[in-house]
Amino acid sequence: MAYEWLDEYCLNKQGVIKDYQPEWQATRYFIGGKMFAMQGGDKNGKPIFTMKLEPLFGDYLRKQYKDIVPGYYMNKQHWNSLYLDGNVPDDVVRDMADKAYMAVLQTLTKKVQKEISGLDNEPSAK
Template sequence: MKYEWLDEYCLSKKGVEKDFKVEWDATRYLIGGKMFALQGGDKNNKAITTLKCEPQFGKFLREQHQHIVAGYYMNKEHWNSVYLDGDVPDDVLKEMIDMSYESVLNSLSKKKQKEIIGA
């Protein structure tokens, strides 16, 4: 895999938990019990990571990068999948991870957010 730092980067965020969903054969990264990143494979077993993005930004990314596609097996408007053997720049993938994390964190109750970020 080209993005060896991906697991460590996701886990470096506050309150992140990681598990393996056997039925999906995929690793999930969760915040407050909600998934913000998924690392697994497509129907051809090509390694992908799937992240939540603001719909317009996700569409823009798919137009700019051939290795970013609408979320595999997810809501195509809000989720995007990145092929991990592709050429998406590290900074773009990190921005997508950050956006996904923030989006899911902000969807949690204010109480839960405070518990997670410690504010």
């Protein structure tokens, strides 16, 4: 399986937590209580990593790579699944993970964004 580094890459992002959803047999990645990625399998058990992306970017990637498809069992406009046995370059996969994380981070309140970044812990200037 390719992309063994992807779990650690997502977990190294500020404020990310993961859990396991037994009913879906999937590992989910959250920021601020909202999911931005999920690792599981398709209906045939092939391993996939699904990420939330801006619709135009996701559509572009699906046209470029046969191993990126509309999000399996997710909203097909916003979610994209990457087959983990595929041949998408690592830098493209990192960019997908970065953009998925940022897409969800930007939907959070400014207060939560500051808490996640640690900026609210800095002493205020006087």
